[in-house]
Amino acid sequence: MRVAILGVGTVGEQVAKILIQNAELISARSGKNITPVVGVVRNLNKKRDVNFELTDDINSVISRDDIDVFVELMGGVDEPYKIVSEILKRKKAVVTANKALLAYYRYELANMAGETPFGFEASVAGGIPIIKTLREGLSANDIQSIKGIINGTCNYILTSMMRDGANFSDVLKKAQDLGYAEADPTFDVGGFDAAHKLLILASLAYGINARPEDILIEGIERINDADIYFANDFGYTIKLLAIAKKTANGVELRVHPTLVPKDHMIAKVDGVMNAVSIVGNAVGETMYYGAGAGGAATASAVISDIIDIARGISSPMLGYKTQNAVSELKLLDKDEILTHYYIRLKVEDRLGVLACITNLMSQNSISIDSFLQTPNFDDGDMTTLFFTTHTSREADVKHVLALLRDQEFIKDEPFMMRIEQ
Amino acid sequence: MRVAILGVGTVGEQVAKILIQNAELISARSGKNITPVVGVVRNLNKKRDVNFELTDDINSVISRDDIDVFVELMGGVDEPYKIVSEILKRKKAVVTANKALLAYYRYELANMAGETPFGFEASVAGGIPIIKTLREGLSANDIQSIKGIINGTCNYILTSMMRDGANFSDVLKKAQDLGYAEADPTFDVGGFDAAHKLLILASLAYGINARPEDILIEGIERINDADIYFANDFGYTIKLLAIAKKTANGVELRVHPTLVPKDHMIAKVDGVMNAVSIVGNAVGETMYYGAGAGGAATASAVISDIIDIARGISSPMLGYKTQNAVSELKLLDKDEILTHYYIRLKVEDRLGVLACITNLMSQNSISIDSFLQTPNFDDGDMTTLFFTTHTSREADVKHVLALLRDQEFIKDEPFMMRIEQ
Numbered sequence: 012m013r014v015a016i017l018g019v020g021t022v023g024e025q026v027a028k029i030l031i032q033n034a035e036l037i038s039a040r041s042g043k044n045i046t047p048v049v050g051v052v053r054n055l056n057k058k059r060d061v062n063f064e065l066t067d068d069i070n071s072v073i074s075r076d077d078i079d080v081f082v083e084l085m086g087g088v089d090e091p092y093k094i095v096s097e098i099l100k101r102k103k104a105v106v107t108a109n110k111a112l113l114a115y116y117r118y119e120l121a122n123m124a125g126e127t128p129f130g131f132e133a134s135v136a137g138g139i140p141i142i143k144t145l146r147e148g149l150s151a152n153d154i155q156s157i158k159g160i161i162n163g164t165c166n167y168i169l170t171s172m173m174r175d176g177a178n179f180s181d182v183l184k185k186a187q188d189l190g191y192a193e194a195d196p197t198f199d200v201g202g203f204d205a206a207h208k209l210l211i212l213a214s215l216a217y218g219i220n221a222r223p224e225d226i227l228i229e230g231i232e233r234i235n236d237a238d239i240y241f242a243n244d245f246g247y248t249i250k251l252l253a254i255a256k257k258t259a260n261g262v263e264l265r266v267h268p269t270l271v272p273k274d275h276m277i278a279k280v281d282g283v284m285n286a287v288s289i290v291g292n293a294v295g296e297t298m299y300y301g302a303g304a305g306g307a308a309t310a311s312a313v314i315s316d317i318i319d320i321a322r323g324i325s326s327p328m329l330g331y332k333t334q335n336a337v338s339e340l341k342l343l344d345k346d347e348i349l350t351h352y353y354i355r356l357k358v359e360d361r362l363g364v365l366a367c368i369t370n371l372m373s374q375n376s377i378s379i380d381s382f383l384q385t386p387n388f389d390d391g392d393m394t395t396l397f398f399t400t401h402t403s404r405e406a407d408v409k410h411v412l413a414l415l416r417d418q419e420f421i422k423d424e425p426f427m428m429r430i431e432q
Numbered sequence: 433m434r435v436a437i438l439g440v441g442t443v444g445e446q447v448a449k450i451l452i453q454n455a456e457l458i459s460a461r462s463g464k465n466i467t468p469v470v471g472v473v474r475n476l477n478k479k480r481d482v483n484f485e486l487t488d489d490i491n492s493v494i495s496r497d498d499i500d501v502f503v504e505l506m507g508g509v510d511e512p513y514k515i516v517s518e519i520l521k522r523k524k525a526v527v528t529a530n531k532a533l534l535a536y537y538r539y540e541l542a543n544m545a546g547e548t549p550f551g552f553e554a555s556v557a558g559g560i561p562i563i564k565t566l567r568e569g570l571s572a573n574d575i576q577s578i579k580g581i582i583n584g585t586c587n588y589i590l591t592s593m594m595r596d597g598a599n600f601s602d603v604l605k606k607a608q609d610l611g612y613a614e615a616d617p618t619f620d621v622g623g624f625d626a627a628h629k630l631l632i633l634a635s636l637a638y639g640i641n642a643r644p645e646d647i648l649i650e651g652i653e654r655i656n657d658a659d660i661y662f663a664n665d666f667g668y669t670i671k672l673l674a675i676a677k678k679t680a681n682g683v684e685l686r687v688h689p690t691l692v693p694k695d696h697m698i699a700k701v702d703g704v705m706n707a708v709s710i711v712g713n714a715v716g717e718t719m720y721y722g723a724g725a726g727g728a729a730t731a732s733a734v735i736s737d738i739i740d741i742a743r744g745i746s747s748p749m750l751g752y753k754t755q756n757a758v759s760e761l762k763l764l765d766k767d768e769i770l771t772h773y774y775i776r777l778k779v780e781d782r783l784g785v786l787a788c789i790t791n792l793m794s795q796n797s798i799s800i801d802s803f804l805q806t807p808n809f810d811d812g813d814m815t816t817l818f819f820t821t822h823t824s825r826e827a828d829v830k831h832v833l834a835l836l837r838d839q840e841f842i843k844d845e846p847f848m849m850r851i852e853q
Binding site for chain 1: 553568700701713716736745
């Protein structure tokens with residue numbers, strides 16, 4: 012079985028390296044010799060540690076008849092979509108690690124692929140076989156919810172903030188120094204990377220054809236030491252969760268920093284590690300943990316797809332042979348999300364303020380579950396108030412926050428996080 | 433697709449129930465309608481909540497031509513082996529949850545099955561798709577180690593002992609009352625159930641054809657309050673681990689209570705839950721967590737196998753198309769295991785005893801890593817000594833324990849546990 016690698020960066024090099032290092036095992040498991048024969052690169056002058064042909068002419072490669080599997084590791088969206096479409100037209104198998112490509116074009120690609128194998132295990136949670144788990148391992152289940160820590164950068168930052176009390180920008184800088192965060196961190200810390208991955212998981216679970224712009228995405232940039240204090244004091248940790256949840260009114264898809272009870276299994280996942288908790292109506296809760304990034308872990312997933320193709324893959328790409336069973340599932344409007352909320356308000360420390368706030372809340376159907384005011388966060392004539400709510404409607408909470416923003420006793424932009432019980 | 437259920441107990445009833453409850457989803461995912469049409473039971477008079485034909489004549493069922501998949505849920509070893517062999521001779525697909533059958537006959541069954549689908553996802557760790565993960569999800573990896581909490585009874589008991597300081601027999605009784613432990617608990621608390629499951633995982637990882645009698649199996653019955661005290665004091669928790677490990681000298685397969693550092697992910701798995709940590713040379717460590725038993729969780733795994741068959745399963749039953757890549761892997765002799773040890777000795781509290789013990793250890797290549805003696809465990813003129821060792825050879829440790837047993841200052845049977853760092 013002959014493999015072309017389109018984009019020979021960190022992951023591409025590791026795919027080639029592991030195919031050689033574990034060649035005997037892989038051949039015994041797959042029944043075929045799997046060999047990288049050509050790689051496409053942008054810059055042929057850059058030194059690379061590979062022992063196969065390299066070219067910068069991608070068109071000459073995708074038209075070759077002697078290649079059985081094309082591994083797309085180029086990155087981007089429109090360019091790989093064009094390339095992969097060409098390959099699928101020629102009925103050649105594709106394996107990709109490109110979550111952005113799938114976040115936008117997974118249904119178009121599935122239609123084009125038809126019976127042609129299309130692997131994308133590496134697109135979510137790196138080396139954790141979470142695509143296979145949802146598509147095959149848990150196929151008997153009506154999936155109730157998915158909760159994922161699927162951005163290692165955010166989990167590293169939040170773990171450091173919770174553990175050492177460090178502030179966001181200091182930890183971000185350290186993460187950048189360690190190579191855990193990009194120079195421009197927005198895609199990670201803003202929740203967009205996790206959102207791309209969530210959309211892929213949501214298709215496997217619910218057949219939902221949503222795009223990033225359709226769903227709720229919030230990042231971790233505004234979390235401060237007061238939030239960390241509250242979380243620790245009330246038995247929570249803070250995680251950026253990507254959540255897909257089936258409710259009576261539709262499917263919730265959302266990415267945001269979340270307060271999670273410390274004794275929940277997913278709250279125990281620290282540092283750059285990823286984990287996905289899935290609740291099925293038969294199996295109950297299961298959780299999958301491992302490295303969500305890194306060349307070798309991602310290559311592990313890429314190669315598992317190639318081996319599946321060698322063995323004769325037989326699962327429908329997005330988990331459904333027919334969409335009829337899930338066609339009635341609709342994405343729930345962001346405003347209709349129902350959950351528990353945490354609200355932090357920096358206010359003037361004077362008579363009447365708390366009464367005004369609690370009045371505004373109760374007038375807008377926000378019922379308070381717990382409240383904290385502590386001298387630790389007194390600041391001159393200012394103080395910080397912390398609230399958690401009973402189950403509330405997203406639109407109601409946002410409306411109250413907008414009303415509060417206009418009060419003269421509110422001194423900072425109100426801050427809100429959602430809570431998973 | 434027509435399914436026969438051989439053995440309609442808790443799991444069988446759940447298989448039928450979930451096939452009906454999730455029928456639309458399962459049909460969309462598999463492309464086929466999957467219907468239970470007949471069940472075999474021992475006692476036809478017992479009331480069962482199923483809406484298909486029941487019979488007590490198994491031979492009439494296994495010879496039927498209109499059945500596509502036979503689900504074996506009878507339990508036992510020799511009887512199901514005979515029945516399943518008959519079914520495979522007729523080239524009919526088999527799905528089983530029977531770990532004992534596989535612990536003894538997996539290679540014979542794989543040979544008989546050939547290209548006929550044979551699913552056994554439910555045989556290890558209930559609803560966690562760990563068979564699929566090892567066979568497919570991590571197929572690119574040279575597996576370095578597997579560490580599993582794969583007996584919920586033991587994990588429930590050990591969690592209660594660690595958390596509440598309760599003693600073994602009290603917690604066992606409570607587990608029996610709650611239905612987590614059998615009236616005769618030996619199979620679970622003695623480590624035999626976990627050993628059966630470990631042998632299945634070891635075949636997928638290493639192609640090792642071992643039987644229960646070939647491997648090291650120790651139970652949790654002798655763990656006492658002193659061990660719990662030591663574990664807590666030194667930052668460990670105690671878990672019954674099933675371990676498969678590739679070493680330079682062979683593959684270690686062993687089941688025993690183990691001291692595990694509390695910050696390790698698998699140490700955080702509490703109560704009746706199961707988890708399996710797998711280290712691959714590409715992916716690093718991944719961990720899989722969920723319910724290891726229970727009718728619905730087990731049925732989830734059984735049905736995922738049936739759906740794979742409907743989709744056209746294509747993976748080799750035990751993970752290898754050819755065994756040549758792993759044929760040189762040999763089971764390491766129990767005596768040659770190298771690990772860290774914990775030793776508890778109840779001794780007379782007098783001059784010279786410690787010197788004698790440490791001399792015996794050093795003369796037999798046992799190097800002490802830490803030592804504890806505390807007034808908490810003084811008992812008249814007796815006290816308890818706790819040791820941990822640097823990496824030692826199993827045979828050396830056993831030899832020292834045999835020598836110690838003969839010393840007149842030793843008052844109780846010496847107790848040893850292994851440590852995973």
